[in-house]
């Protein structure tokens with residue numbers, strides 16, 4: 001059952017297709033797994049069908065493992081990105097990585113689950129306002145900080161601090177988007193948590209780059 005109530009009509013005509021000219025869907029409207037958490041307005045673009053995000057982009061995500069994919073608000077995900085989850089792991093503590101226990105009854109006995117859980121890296125966390133470029137791949141347990149950009153086909157295997165630009169394989173930070181003082185201010189402002197009607201009024205400050213103007217728009221909200 002899709003959760004279609006993420007936007008009021010006036011802020012997004014159709015949660016499954018926020019812009020009829022683009023092959024996009026708000027993730028909150030199409031994600032059904034209880035192990036994927038998604039913030040409002042984060043979207044996935046895919047001409048093959050953005051509603052297939054969960055099956056197409058989140059791999060080896062097994063309920064019995066219970067690891068979570070947590071995605072913040074206002075993230076923009078390009079076509080064919082991949083989240084590799086912990087279920088992708090084979091046991092690496094012994095001489096062989098072959099998953100004998102999966103294939104034959106006679107080979108199940110004696111399997112020690114801790115040999116595989118030892119390699120688990122925990123939840124994958126994507127902050128708010130993160131743009132992930134086409135065909136980028138995110139490895140298990142990675143945290144991507146607010147405001148970061150992941151370049152086309154990057155392979156992200158380590159945590160990414162807020163407002164970083166990461167490219168390549170293995171993904172490396174090529175630069176920070178802003179100086180540290182501005183980044184601290186942006187994290188404090190956290191415009192993605194503002195009430196949507198206020199955010200709508202402040203759009204020019206959010207898409208601008210004058211931090212004092214943005215600070216001046218911060219509403220007085222206690223969360």
Ligand SMILES: CC(C)(COP(=O)(O)OP(=O)(O)OC[C@H]1O[C@@H](n2cnc3c(N)ncnc32)[C@H](O)[C@@H]1OP(=O)(O)O)[C@@H](O)C(=O)NCCC(=O)NCCS
Nearest residue numbers: 078132133134149150151152153154165166167168174175
């Ligand atoms: C990362 C990106 C945002 C550019 O950021 P930028 O800070 O302006 O980076 P630059 O273009 O100055 O490049 C910085 C360095 O990274 C390299 N680089 C840039 N993008 C790269 C990528 N995707 N993969 C590998 N290297 C990349 C550049 O060659 C350059 O290398 P150098 O320092 O050795 O010269 C852009 O290249 C990108 O990948 N955008 C995603 C586009 C996309 O997938 N869109 C899908 C539809 S939304």
